[in-house]
Amino acid sequence: MTQSTMPLSVPSGARDAVPAPASGYVALAGNPNSGKTTAFNAYTGARQHVGNYPGVTVERKEGTAHLDGKPVRLVDLPGAYSLTAYSEEELVVRRELTKAPPLAVINVVDAPALERNLFLTVQLLELGLPVVLALNMMDEARASGVHIDAALLSERLRSPVVETVARTGEGLDTALSAALALAREEKAAEPLLLSYGPDLDPVLGSLEKRIADAGLPGHGYPARWLALKLLEGDAAAWAEIRMANPDLTTRLKAEYDTVASHIRSTLHSSPEAVISDYRYGFVRGLLKDGVLRRESGRDRLALSDKLDRVLVNALFGPLIMLAVLYLVFQFTFVAGAWPQGWIEDFFAWLGDVVAVILPEGMARSLLVSGVIDGLGGVLSFVPLILILFLFIAFLEDSGYMARIAYMVDRIFRSFGLNGNSVMAYITAGGIAGGCAIPGAMATRTLRSHREKMATLLTLPYFSCGAKLPVFLLLAGVFFPENSAELMLLMVLAGWVFALIVARALRSTLFRGESTPFVMELPPYRLPTLRSLGVHCWERSWLYIKKAGTVLLAASILIWASMTFPTLDEERAAPLEAAVAAAEAQLAELAAASDGVSGDVFDEARVAAEASLAEASQVLAEESLRHSLAGRLGTALEPFTRPIGFDWRTNVALAGGIAAKEAIVSTLGTAYSLGDVDPEDAEPLAARLQADSSWSRATALSLMLFVLLYSPCFVALVVIKNEAGGWRWLVFSMLFNTALAYAVSAVAFNIGRVIWG
Ligand code: GDP
Numbered sequence: 172m173t174q175s176t177m178p179l180s181v182p183s184g185a186r187d188a189v190p191a192p193a194s195g196y197v198a199l200a201g202n203p204n205s206g207k208t209t210a211f212n213a214y215t216g217a218r219q220h221v222g223n224y225p226g227v228t229v230e231r232k233e234g235t236a237h238l239d240g241k242p243v244r245l246v247d248l249p250g251a252y253s254l255t256a257y258s259e260e261e262l263v264v265r266r267e268l269t270k271a272p273p274l275a276v277i278n279v280v281d282a283p284a285l286e287r288n289l290f291l292t293v294q295l296l297e298l299g300l301p302v303v304l305a306l307n308m309m310d311e312a313r314a315s316g317v318h319i320d321a322a323l324l325s326e327r328l329r330s331p332v333v334e335t336v337a338r339t340g341e342g343l344d345t346a347l348s349a350a351l352a353l354a355r356e357e358k359a360a361e362p363l364l365l366s367y368g369p370d371l372d373p374v375l376g377s378l379e380k381r382i383a384d385a386g387l388p389g390h391g392y393p394a395r396w397l398a399l400k401l402l403e404g405d406a407a408a409w410a411e412i413r414m415a416n417p418d419l420t421t422r423l424k425a426e427y428d429t430v431a432s433h434i435r436s437t438l439h440s441s442p443e444a445v446i447s448d449y450r451y452g453f454v455r456g457l458l459k460d461g462v463l464r465r466e467s468g469r470d471r472l473a474l475s476d477k478l479d480r481v482l483v484n485a486l487f488g489p490l491i492m493l494a495v496l497y498l499v500f501q502f503t504f505v506a507g508a509w510p511q512g513w514i515e516d517f518f519a520w521l522g523d524v525v526a527v528i529l530p531e532g533m534a535r536s537l538l539v540s541g542v543i544d545g546l547g548g549v550l551s552f553v554p555l556i557l558i559l560f561l562f563i564a565f566l567e568d569s570g571y572m573a574r575i576a577y578m579v580d581r582i583f584r585s586f587g588l589n590g591n592s593v594m595a596y597i598t599a600g601g602i603a604g605g606c607a608i609p610g611a612m613a614t615r616t617l618r619s620h621r622e623k624m625a626t627l628l629t630l631p632y633f634s635c636g637a638k639l640p641v642f643l644l645l646a647g648v649f650f651p652e653n654s655a656e657l658m659l660l661m662v663l664a665g666w667v668f669a670l671i672v673a674r675a676l677r678s679t680l681f682r683g684e685s686t687p688f689v690m691e692l693p694p695y696r697l698p699t700l701r702s703l704g705v706h707c708w709e710r711s712w713l714y715i716k717k718a719g720t721v722l723l724a725a726s727i728l729i730w731a732s733m734t735f736p737t738l739d740e741e742r743a744a745p746l747e748a749a750v751a752a753a754e755a756q757l758a759e760l761a762a763a764s765d766g767v768s769g770d771v772f773d774e775a776r777v778a779a780e781a782s783l784a785e786a787s788q789v790l791a792e793e794s795l796r797h798s799l800a801g802r803l804g805t806a807l808e809p810f811t812r813p814i815g816f817d818w819r820t821n822v823a824l825a826g827g828i829a830a831k832e833a834i835v836s837t838l839g840t841a842y843s844l845g846d847v848d849p850e851d852a853e854p855l856a857a858r859l860q861a862d863s864s865w866s867r868a869t870a871l872s873l874m875l876f877v878l879l880y881s882p883c884f885v886a887l888v889v890i891k892n893e894a895g896g897w898r899w900l901v902f903s904m905l906f907n908t909a910l911a912y913a914v915s916a917v918a919f920n921i922g923r924v925i926w927g
Pocket residue numbers: 201202203204205206207208209210250307308309310311335336337338339568696697698699702
């Protein structure tokens with residue numbers, strides 16, 4: 172290594188210890204997976220704060236580093252390939268850099284993939300920011316025979332270049348002190364001026380002048396930069412300038428249209444493509460004459476290419492992908508079921524304990540059925556989320572996720588989605604038994620807002636684990652010969668509806684071009700435990716915090732609506748008397764039979780038990796029907812009769828909005844069977860089979876309704892958070908329920924014709 176003796180090349184004096192400036196911050200910017208977060212964690216340790224950028228779901232990480240004992244504020248920006256607003260992350264990075272410019276930027280680049288990474292560097296320099304280039308992953312670069320002449324590169328970029336290994340911390344302090352040295356320099360950094368060729372340069376100059384004359388952009392970044400973004404066709408930049416000055420915008424647009432049509436007719440290209448060609452040209456020029464040398468054969472990229480020959484092979488690629496996804500999925504839900512069970516058992520036990528301690532009454536009922544059941548419901552998902560995110564973090568960090576996205580991108584594109592949507596779909600129940608909650612959270616990896624929204628709003632259509640008991644029950648009772656096929660059909664129906672609705676959303680509410688698939692396939696890499704742990708914990712904690720509070724409130728509400736108003740004295744008295752009488756009879760029998768056993772007593776006891784059960788069931792059914800939920804169910808009957816549902820089904824479906832697990836158990840209560848264990852619905856099955864108001868058509872209609880209607884509360888809240896607004900929660904509830912209604916109506920009526 173020729174450079175190892177001189178890892179740092181910065182303007183003179185910069186290596187001196189530099190006191191941290193009193194205010195302001197240093198930003199870490201770079202492509203996804205370049206090692207920003209690893210560096211950030213090494214700099215800040217536990218002194219960090221994770222939040223969200225306002226209005227979007229991109230995470231904002233801020234922390235304090237210490238250099239020579241002095242604190243420095245650091246911000247870990249989201250990963251971006253460019254500063255053009257192709258994705259939420261890129262928009263956020265740009266907003267942060269222009270609206271609240273940092274003192275300096277440490278641009279973390281993946282040294283072995285230097286060429287691609289410098290594309291962003293060029294734009295940072297064009298923005299006129301003081302930039303320190305951190306050539307990260309130098310360990311890998313050295314191992315794979317990539318040589319970078321840092322001194323020469325620094326000279327050409329006119330910025331400090333530091334070799335780093337974020338994993339071990341090598342070079343990080345040097346990079347930070349170089350950044351602070353730049354920040355302390357008196358004169359502001361000169362923006363890098365690139366030529367974009369004979370077609371664009373004059374237009375660029377003219378736009379720049381018009382913008383500057385109008386007193387824009389006014390945020391302390393160069394007018395030329397804004398002009399460039401406009402030429403790149405950047406929607407956010409156009410929106411910004413339109414808001415600031417509509418007249419000017421019209422004139423700029425005219426100039427833009429002229430040059431765009433000229434470039435289209437002469438070069439069969441677009442201004443955007445020309446600009447990126449020139450930028451790449453500049454980057455190639457930077458790396459010429461020995462700045463970047465690769466020893467052939469030892470390249471890490473060569474190994475990745477070899478792996479990719481199998482892993483994204485046209486034939487084996489998809490097969491391996493399906494196997495990987497299947498395993499991830501199986502493992503999550505099989506291994507996750509244990510801790511999930513423990514948590515559920517714990518809360519069931521807690522409920523029993525409280526039931527013993529507290530006297531019977533409203534307080535106990537509220538605490539047990541409202542609070543404890545609700546908390547248990549939320550927390551029982553945590554193991555699934557932890558495990559699943561661990562896998563997702565592994566797939567992302569290792570580079571395989573990019574391959575999955577790459578393989579399915581073609582198909583998904585025709586539905587207006589992006590290759591990255593596939594993981595969210597699969598997690599949500601694309602293979603039966605998923606869960607929309609981690610699914611919705613997995614949409615964070617989607618780069619474009621429109622594609623993310625289309626994915627987010629359609630992933631509730633899959634067969635999540637909580638819908639399966641309903642399907643199993645109904646398929647088992649009404650289609651005993653074809654129940655397996657019917658289950659498969661429901662899973663497929665989920666895919667069909669998700670893709671069709673996504674397509675529809677992308678041509679209506681979220682119309683617009685698909686984002687160009689700029690992602691390159693990153694080299695394969697073994698993730699570190701630390702990075703997996705951090706990723707996974709952050710996301711899980713977010714879930715616990717947000718879903719926890721809301722679901723608890725919801726669970727109490729549902730409890731209250733199924734409890735109040737209580738039966739009035741007059742109606743309750745005879746029912747309660749019947750229960751008391753049955754209890755008394757049992758007690759009497761027990762006393763009489765004390766020590767004696769015999770057929771006579773057993774028979775009498777069985778009879779007494781049955782009448783007690785019946786009496787309490789009648790009481791429960793009457794109370795439920797009288798409650799707010801029961802009345803709602805009854806009030807909805809006229810609307811739901813055309814799809815075959817009576818008040819009991821309606822109450823169960825309303826309960827299902829709290830949690831889909833509640834559907835079977837609420838149906839049980841409504842059919843006066845007491846609490847029905849969803850795993851063991853034998854009595855309910857028998858009851859439904861015997862009921863003349865139930866038919867195959869009703870069952871099919873209900874299955875489809877359950878598949879498609881409003882997502883459960885927690886899912887709704889996560890959707891709201893990810894989509895960034897309550898209206899999307901309302902949309903999901905109403906639109907999905909309307910869709911479910913329409914589909915069920917068709918199914919119910921066809922079913923009645925076929926099955927009589
Ligand atoms: P970010 O997306 O830019 O925040 O990247 P991360 O910090 O999450 O890093 C991506 C992956 O690269 C992780 O698996 C890191 O452990 C790994 N990584 C980061 N820096 C280095 C480095 O200097 N050398 C090596 N070998 N791996 C690194």
